[in-house]
Amino acid sequence: MTENPNQPREYDAVLGGESQVALSAAVLGGIPGVKSRLASPIVEVKIAALSEALKYGDAGLDLIIRALQDESIAVRFAAYSLLKDRDEPNLKQQFQKYLPTFEFDVITVNAQGKENSRHRHYAHFFPEDLGNGSVLEMVYIPGGTFMMGSPATDKYRRDNESPQHQVTVPAFFASKYSITRAQWQPLMGNNPSWLNFEKRPVEVSWDEAVEFCDRLLQQTGKKYRLLSEAEWEYACRAGTTTPFHFGETITRKLVNHEEHCPGYPDDIPLHSKQPTDVGSFPPNAFGLYDMHGNVWEWCSDRCHENYNGAPTDGSSGETTNNYRVMRGGDWGSLAGVCRSDYRCLVSEDRRGYGGFRVAVSSSS
Template sequence: MTENQNQPREYDAVKGGQSQVPLGAAVLGGIPGVKSRLASPIVEVRITALSEALKYGDAGLDLIIGALQDESMSVKFAAYSLLKDRDELNLKEQFQKYLPTFDFDVITVDAEGKENSRRTSFACFFSEDLGNSVVLEMVYIPGGKFVMGSPATEEGRIYRESPQHQVTVPAFYAGKYPITQTQWQAVMGNNPSKLKGEKRPVDLVSWEAAVEFGAKLSQKTGKKYRLLSEAEWEYACRAGTTTPFHFGETITPELANYEGNYPYANASKGLNRRQATDVGSFPPNAFGLYDMHGNAFDWCSDRWHNDYNRAPTDGSSWDTGTDNCRVARGGSWDYDADKSRAARRSSVGARDRTSLIGFRVALVFGSVL
């Protein structure tokens, strides 16, 4: 089936053509209507029908579970997002049958860095084959709303993180890890990094080079890979949290790679590793993303602006303006904990290359064939 986002009308399964009923309206009532729209060749119609299926109890739930077998990855993940937080015991088994998942522990700490909760969660992903046994794992990030920026009460806050504003982020896919040196080599044919290590984040890559990587990866795979927007990055980093770090009120060197001699809040001083570590060496956030705090900054697609006045609220990249600098997020192995906060933003020249900055990629929701 073709994922056509330009169809203005809904397919009428009974008549075999386009109906005059606007997209999303019922062709037939109740479960028969939902089933009719789930048979539509138009992806958006099928996704809309899934949301309506929730109204019809167990019968609707069965239809949503059935959509995990849909030919479109967009429909599969739409069904997943509707089912993920439900308590039915058999649902995870259904996910694993039709969508790859991985398990992980979600950890939170108090202001002193002491663990105060741990729970097991899971996320859906798919693997992109880059050749020569090199894969890129992309994690599904459900869409949602969040408050971007930091509150006035947050320790270390600077004016560049204001004003706080609500942003609506559509669903997308994000790299499970920063792009590694092996992945860069597979796509670009070289390894520019100073801190060598196959599983370490690629470094000494400018913003321009990171964009070129996305373009070559898109050409290689036929999908639309790109850098995360700044809003997408913060939304993905927070993973539903509102604290300075997705771990809670602070971080420790056991949770992230940063300059441990400069802790945050009431945490104690700790290890300074003085170099990048292999990706995935520390616990992930609730979305299943690793290294969102520390290790290496992530390039974002946006032009730099000194604050959020007139910033987009739809999750898109802020590309207007004349500043040639770009946004980097997440902190690094050589920066103190404060620079790794979810809200912290840095301005870096688009052509600058440093061992402190790497990147991860995003994939437009719906561009998976």
């Protein structure tokens, strides 16, 4: 095929103001060249241009601030990473406008379920307007590496939670809460919940959860999906290695669950034997609520009987069976079932059994 002589090739130097810029091209023209690359449809080109903009003083800084409004989440966070350590007063206002944060307390407990620490944390999120006054808050989950599964020393471990293995999870966004009836209704047009409360999580089949993600994609253009099983456990643990992100145990002061296993405290009455409003209990260090108890949450994976041969990159595991993975336990679960590493394998067409939260890649 004959090359178009009017288009830059991969390693060509191009003048600022050219509309088509190859990813590896050297761009000339100072600020005009940076502006040109920021107009590119290629996310990697935009991010490279932001780093170059720092060379051009206030004019370059202004371009980086504008990038906080970019339609790409990845570009917005690249701009944020370049600006976050600067102390100009107007930057904090820009962050809250385009990359808002929320603050919360992170609690840990001792083996008897008594609070032994409380620290103030914050997390970034972006709001997604679902219509009808409903907003989906998507919390930034930083990438990292963790040990997935239960250790051999855990007396409550099950065979399908082993072998414990290292997994590296890229950064992504996850919904702050399980999807609620108020969030479901504008997109799906029905109410699948057996409780008529807008802030209670919906309980649907795996296929229905996936259809919700598909409709979100159609409405927003972002590739919404269910969390993979690895992403779910990583997000639930939020940097912890204990059975629960609170510590070695949970109580009904912290989690909506049914009753205790031997060795787990059980000191207050049941929560009406039904799901509670999302956000009724303290979050983990990533700012995610109700990762233990309240409702089970569907993951994208087809289940593996154990972790032999499971992915180590945070992606979904695939087999040929019709069973999916659910995580987190629910309001009727024993405490031991609500552990970060507990796995429930369920037929994907089972209705009214699982809630879910949604994810989107940080590179979208």
